[in-house]
Amino acid sequence: MILLTGATGTVGSLVARRLASSVPLRLLTRDPSRAAGLTGPRVEVVAGDLADRDGLLRALTGVRAALLVTADPLTHAHDENFLTAARAAEVRHVVKLTTLSVTESDATDLVTRWQRENERLLLDSGLSWTLLRPRAFMSNTLGWARSVREEGVVRALNGTTAVAAVDPGDIAEVAVRALTAPENHAGRAYALTGPAAVSPVEQTAILAKLLERQLAFVELTEDQALSGLLARYPAPVAHALLESARRGRDGTKGHVDPTVAALLGRPARTYQDWAQDHLTAFRT
Template sequence: MILLTGATGTVGGLTARLLRGTEPVRLLTRDPGRAANLAGPQAEVVGGDFEDPAGLRRALAGVRSALLVTVDPLTHAHDENFLTAARAAGVRHVVKVTTLSVTEPEATDLVTEWHRENERLLRTSGLTWTLLRPRAFMSNTLGWARAIREDGEVRAPHGGTATAAVDPSDIAEVAVRALTDPAEHAGRTHALTGPESVTPVRQTEILSELLRRPLTFVELTEDQVLQGLLRRYPAPVARALVESAARGRAGTKGRVEPTVTDLLGRPARSYRAWAAEHLAAFRA
């Protein structure tokens, strides 16, 4: 049995779809109704919360491998509770999604430090582990969709800063490999990027070409970005995200890693390929 957390999120949901019908899977989510479309003959959806240790132990019963995705940078309790429950349940292998920024000494923002500590918790847990360290998700640009549909604009900071963003479906494919073949991936860290480094301005051009309509890139100031983030996140998290984005101007996020190709035997998917697949979200 494989257990997936974050089944209603990006990587967890894609991983669930890839595993569907291949072997027994249990999907852990706070809202089982949102994951109902992922249920099936070999896919069980269970309700659970990282703040409920007893519920985690029940969900992990009979599980051999688990995908761990946590999202609250203001606490390490979610990872601690999950790993404690996994040990008690006899789970053998945990695949954890963090971020490639943990490898950069100059990255000291709250979110990156949170990921570093979560990695340490897993490495010292006594469980076998695999760390997936993606660069920014290509799907983050779905946040532009409304402004593109309504105004023909992309509003973002640092338009000339290139990032080797990765298609989440590539992350999910690597996750499946690690979950189903723990012996091959135990104790390994996988740096996951796209096949090229692309700026927001170039992403805007690609979307314009695919949509066959003109789009305008509007450069936001850091303060404008911060004000927008404060409407969605607690202040410490919003400030950390702004700090992380600004750090990319030094070129640290543009490095392309060969890991996806090495593990999957094919090139990493390009931003153009991702955008073409999700074009409906951007259409007026």
């Protein structure tokens, strides 16, 4: 049995779809109704919360490997609770999704520090582990979909700064390998990037070509970007994300790592590949 946290999220849902027909699968979610599209004869959906250690123990009973995705940078309790329950349930292997910025000494924002500590908790837990450290998700550009559809405009910060963003589908495929063959991936930390660094201006041009329409790029000021972040996240998290974006201007996030291609036996997917698959989100 494999258990997935974050089963209705960006990466977790893709892992679920890849595993649903091949192994017994348990999906842990606070709202089981959101997992309606992920059901199958070998899939069990259970309601649970990472704040509930007893509930986690029940969910992890009988599980041999688990994907751990946490999403609240204001607490380490979720990782602590999960790992405590995983040890008690005798889970053999944990695959943890963090971020590539944990490897960068100049990355000191709240979110990166939170993920560094989460990694430490796992490494100190005594459990077998694999760390997945992706760069920014290509799917983050879905945040542009409404303005593209309604105005033909992309608004973003750092328009000319290239980032080696990764297709979440590639992350999911690496996760599947680590979950189903942990003996081949135990004790490994994988840097996961796309095959090239691409800037928001270049992503806008790719979308325009695929959509066969003109799109304008508008550079946001830091104040405008922060205002948008504050509408979605608690203030400490919003400021951390802005700090991370500011740091990326030095080109650090443009480094391409070959790990995805090495693990999957094929090139990492490009932004154009990802955009082609998600073009309906941007169409009028």
